[in-house]
Amino acid sequence: MSPPKKTPFRRPQTRTPAPAKEISAERPVRREAEDGGEAPARARRGSNKPPAPRPEGGRRGGRQGQAPRHRGGVADVAKPERLHKVLAEAGIGSRREMEEWIIAGRVNVNGETAQVGQLVQQGDRVKINGKLVTLHFSSRPPRVLMYHKPEGEIVSRDDPDGRPSVFEALPRIRGGRWITVGRLDFNTSGLLIFTTSGELANKLMHPSFGLIREYAVRVMGELSDDAKKKLIAGVELEDGSAAFSSLEDGGGEGSNRWYRVTISEGRNREVRRMFEAVNCMVSRLIRVRYGPFALPPRLKRGKCLELDEEAVKRFMRDLEKPAGSATESKPERAKRRG
Numbered sequence: 554m555s556p557p558k559k560t561p562f563r564r565p566q567t568r569t570p571a572p573a574k575e576i577s578a579e580r581p582v583r584r585e586a587e588d589g590g591e592a593p594a595r596a597r598r599g600s601n602k603p604p605a606p607r608p609e610g611g612r613r614g615g616r617q618g619q620a621p622r623h624r625g626g627v628a629d630v631a632k633p634e635r636l637h638k639v640l641a642e643a644g645i646g647s648r649r650e651m652e653e654w655i656i657a658g659r660v661n662v663n664g665e666t667a668q669v670g671q672l673v674q675q676g677d678r679v680k681i682n683g684k685l686v687t688l689h690f691s692s693r694p695p696r697v698l699m700y701h702k703p704e705g706e707i708v709s710r711d712d713p714d715g716r717p718s719v720f721e722a723l724p725r726i727r728g729g730r731w732i733t734v735g736r737l738d739f740n741t742s743g744l745l746i747f748t749t750s751g752e753l754a755n756k757l758m759h760p761s762f763g764l765i766r767e768y769a770v771r772v773m774g775e776l777s778d779d780a781k782k783k784l785i786a787g788v789e790l791e792d793g794s795a796a797f798s799s800l801e802d803g804g805g806e807g808s809n810r811w812y813r814v815t816i817s818e819g820r821n822r823e824v825r826r827m828f829e830a831v832n833c834m835v836s837r838l839i840r841v842r843y844g845p846f847a848l849p850p851r852l853k854r855g856k857c858l859e860l861d862e863e864a865v866k867r868f869m870r871d872l873e874k875p876a877g878s879a880t881e882s883k884p885e886r887a888k889r890r891g
Contacts, residue, residue: 659682695749698748765817
């Protein structure tokens with residue numbers, strides 16, 4: 554097996570497996586299985602915190618693990634919720650879009666045309682355009698995991714060319730599905746965020762939140778000062794202008810140079826096209842951060858890491874704060890999968 558590739562932005566991985574360790578507060582910590590991430594934090598002696606859940610998750614090319622069992626022996630009894638909210642949580646669209654569909658008469662509940670503001674609960678049969686949809690009711694926060702996408706995987710469930718999909722590496726969930734937050738193209742590696750909540754995924758991708766995406770970029774040759782100024786000031790692409798929020802030199806050897814860039818949007822192949830606009834070809838592209846989520850240093854390619862419930866709750870509270878006042882989410886524990 555060839556040794557892992559090194560970049561100026563990731564520490565070299567050792568061959569000796571290390572025991573689970575606590576992660577610094579600057580990076581999301583993991584629970585236990587390796588969904589794409591790190592080892593679970595060990596409870597300190599005398600701590601009142603419950604033990605971390607057991608390892609779980611899928612492995613590529615074989616049978617995937619079952620969804621994690623949540624703590625507590627009594628099942629949650631979900632309260633009735635507004636129809637447009639439940640549809641948004643299912644990942645069908647935003648709340649506003651769902652309200653528009655209801656007004657247009659496209660939604661049916663238990664054989665009758667739905668009304669705006671209508672409440673639904675477990676057992677109700679909801680159809681959109683005559684097709685039955687699966688809804689989920691739970692008082693628990695949505696699940697969120699980080700995945701270290703390798704090059705050569707497509708971010709889609711259906712590919713006519715039969716290429717490997719990122720979804721093959723994710724743990725199975727009963728009565729739900731993983732929704733990706735944004736995409737990475739086939740030849741780009743790095744951090745991908747998944748959640749079970751369509752509404753949360755829409756928020757994380759919406760331009761109004763302005764979540765920063767950070768990339769490590771390797772290019773052939775060195776950028777001139779003029780090219781750097783253009784990339785910060787803005788370059789014209791076929792779908793409009795685009796500019797980096799920051800651009801830093803990351804070193805490199807020979808003809809290969811590394812740069813670290815940040816941008817607050819995610820158009821198709823945008824980073825690559827921006828460098829091409831200044832006559833510079835990208836030879837490697839790695840996303841290392843998405844908003845408050847940083848790619849954990851020991852999260853191996855093809856593995857994923859799920860945040861625990863408390864970390865998700867804190868993050869969602871911060872997300873509801875006015876723009877500019879939310880602090881970076883610092884999950885305390887997560888679990889590795891895979």
